[in-house]
Amino acid sequence: MAVILDGKKLRDKLLEKLQKKIDKFEVKPKLSVILVGENPASKIYVNNKQKIAQKIGINSEIIHFSQNISEKELLSKIEELNNDKAVNAILVQLPLPEHISKENVINSINPAKDVDGFTPYNYGKLFSGEKPNVYPCTPKGILLLLDEYNIEIAGKHVVVIGRSNIVGRPVAQMLLDRNATVTMCHSKTQNLAQITKTADIIISAVGKYIIKGEMLKSGCVIIDVGIFKDESGKTRGDVDFETSSKIASYISPVPGGVGPMTIASLMLNTVELFEKSL
Numbered sequence: 415m416a417v418i419l420d421g422k423k424l425r426d427k428l429l430e431k432l433q434k435k436i437d438k439f440e441v442k443p444k445l446s447v448i449l450v451g452e453n454p455a456s457k458i459y460v461n462n463k464q465k466i467a468q469k470i471g472i473n474s475e476i477i478h479f480s481q482n483i484s485e486k487e488l489l490s491k492i493e494e495l496n497n498d499k500a501v502n503a504i505l506v507q508l509p510l511p512e513h514i515s516k517e518n519v520i521n522s523i524n525p526a527k528d529v530d531g532f533t534p535y536n537y538g539k540l541f542s543g544e545k546p547n548v549y550p551c552t553p554k555g556i557l558l559l560l561d562e563y564n565i566e567i568a569g570k571h572v573v574v575i576g577r578s579n580i581v582g583r584p585v586a587q588m589l590l591d592r593n594a595t596v597t598m599c600h601s602k603t604q605n606l607a608q609i610t611k612t613a614d615i616i617i618s619a620v621g622k623y624i625i626k627g628e629m630l631k632s633g634c635v636i637i638d639v640g641i642f643k644d645e646s647g648k649t650r651g652d653v654d655f656e657t658s659s660k661i662a663s664y665i666s667p668v669p670g671g672v673g674p675m676t677i678a679s680l681m682l683n684t685v686e687l688f689e690k691s692l
């Protein structure tokens with residue numbers, strides 16, 4: 415039976431340590447989160463982030479705009495936050511309404527306050543093998559989780575499934591920088607099971623139920639990033655936990671694996687940007 419990669423436990427440990435650090439700061443780090451519209455999932459994410467930030471002493475605000483705010487108004491708010499010395503970290507909750515260009519909005523964030531690491535400056539640094547101001551939250555959380563359990567990365571064959579800008583691409587690059595041999599898979603990949611069978615580590619970020627025990631090499635490590643509701647309304651990940659946990663040596667659960675690590679990374683990034691600004 416696989417060892418559970420407990421993201422909640424590690425999140426709590428990291429946040430406790432971070433809180434102690436923040437306690438010592440005279441001025442507290444400030445995170446500004448922009449939410450546009452009424453997407454229920456986005457509202458839950460934003461409120462969770464706010465709750466945790468406040469709990470550990472980060473000064474956090476949610477700036478909530480209605481669905482029909484113009485791109486110009488949004489960009490002008492970001493400009494205001496860019497120029498506000500009290501604000502250290504800016505997060506724009508995605509998705510944005512269709513009439514607003516996600517690229518224009520992300521590109522407008524000052525890279526020194528880009529807590530997600532998504533601006534072209536930070537993204538470019540990451541993909542050219544240089545150090546960005548901060549690493550994107552979910553990939554950073556995944557690496558922290560692997561490291562916590564002393565899972566070796568160098569020389570291992572890592573199969574990343576999903577090529578989004580927020581998870582698949584950056585995590586693949588970060589693993590490559592840690593000397594893994596990385597294979598990227600996506601919706602056009604043929605014979606996925608043949609590829610996953612050769613993986614020492616699988617990172618699945620799809621949002622569909624695609625990995626079963628029979629697709630795995632014995633003793634592999636599974637990081638399940640996917641999170642969605644099945645037909646019965648149950649929250650689940652990409653991986654069939656029942657069959658996969660019998661073959662793998664380590665597995666991250668959903669919920670309780672990567673999700674909590676993403677939030678922990680956001681808090682770590684906020685404090686990193688704050689410290690860089692001093």
Ligand code: NAP
Nearest residue numbers: 552576577578581600601619620621639640641672673676
């Ligand atoms: P995304 O933008 O939703 O894209 C999904 C990716 O999966 C695409 O690259 C797509 O390939 C690929 N894909 C779709 N069907 C596939 C199939 N049958 N076989 C192989 N690949 C397939 O990705 P995302 O934003 O990274 O989100 C992925 C999942 O992770 C979602 O469930 C999301 O909720 C979850 N997530 C969780 C966290 C967390 O903190 N826990 C954070 C971020 C995301 P193409 O590129 O070819 O279309």
